[in-house]
Amino acid sequence: MLGNLTDKTLNKKFKDVFLDFAVPIYQLIFFCTANNTEDIELFLLSRLTPVTIKPYNYQERLEIAHDLITYNFHSYKIADLIPKFSEKLIKKCLTREWGIRGLKDNIERIAYKAFLWKRRKKLPADWDTANWAIIDKEEVDAGDPQRNRPACPYSEDRTAQHRKGCECFKPELIEGWAENMTA
Numbered sequence: 001m002l003g004n005l006t007d008k009t010l011n012k013k014f015k016d017v018f019l020d021f022a023v024p025i026y027q028l029i030f031f032c033t034a035n036n037t038e039d040i041e042l043f044l045l046s047r048l049t050p051v052t053i054k055p056y057n058y059q060e061r062l063e064i065a066h067d068l069i070t071y072n073f074h075s076y077k078i079a080d081l082i083p084k085f086s087e088k089l090i091k092k093c094l095t096r097e098w099g100i101r102g103l104k105d106n107i108e109r110i111a112y113k114a115f116l117w118k119r120r121k122k123l124p125a126d127w128d129t130a131n132w133a134i135i136d137k138e139e140v141d142a143g144d145p146q147r148n149r150p151a152c153p154y155s156e157d158r159t160a161q162h163r164k165g166c167e168c169f170k171p172e173l174i175e176g177w178a179e180n181m182t183a
């Protein structure tokens with residue numbers, strides 16, 4: 001399908017199965033997304049211009065965290081407690097992942113606990129050290145049999161070296177991570 005769409009010799013009068021008229025697709029710009037360009041056939045890749053989307057940097061993760069805190073605390077009607085959520089606590093919520101799923105889970109967990117503890121009048125004095133049951137996740141490349149990719153040795157043994165080109169989380173590729181997370 002993408003092969004036909006991007007074929008210069010065919011695309012003046014392209015007819016889609018669902019649209020019963022010719023579309024001059026040479027006048028269109030296509031945006032395609034893929035997790036792994038290595039899985040794209042080379043003839044097709046040569047017709048595309050790859051653009052790598054960088055993972056969120058530390059500052060962006062912080063901003064996302066603030067938005068998530070605002071949203072969740074308002075949902076539980078505990079917006080008065082938002083100032084209690086320090087950057088130190090946000091750092092604890094940041095997971096070693098390319099994305100922000102773990103961060104989102106951790107903030108949701110804290111908002112829910114804060115809501116319960118407030119109702120029971122059991123809010124902690126020190127939020128930074130309270131027992132929120134924050135989950136510290138690390139994204140590792142466990143391989144993918146469907147793509148014929150082996151697991152990274154590091155995924156089974158944290159003292160092992162990474163396999164070249166593995167997809168494990170690499171803090172050094174996140175701008176601002178090392179400076180802020182180890183300080």
Ligand SMILES: [Zn+2]
Pocket residue numbers: 141152153154155161162163166167168
């Ligand atoms: Zn690895």
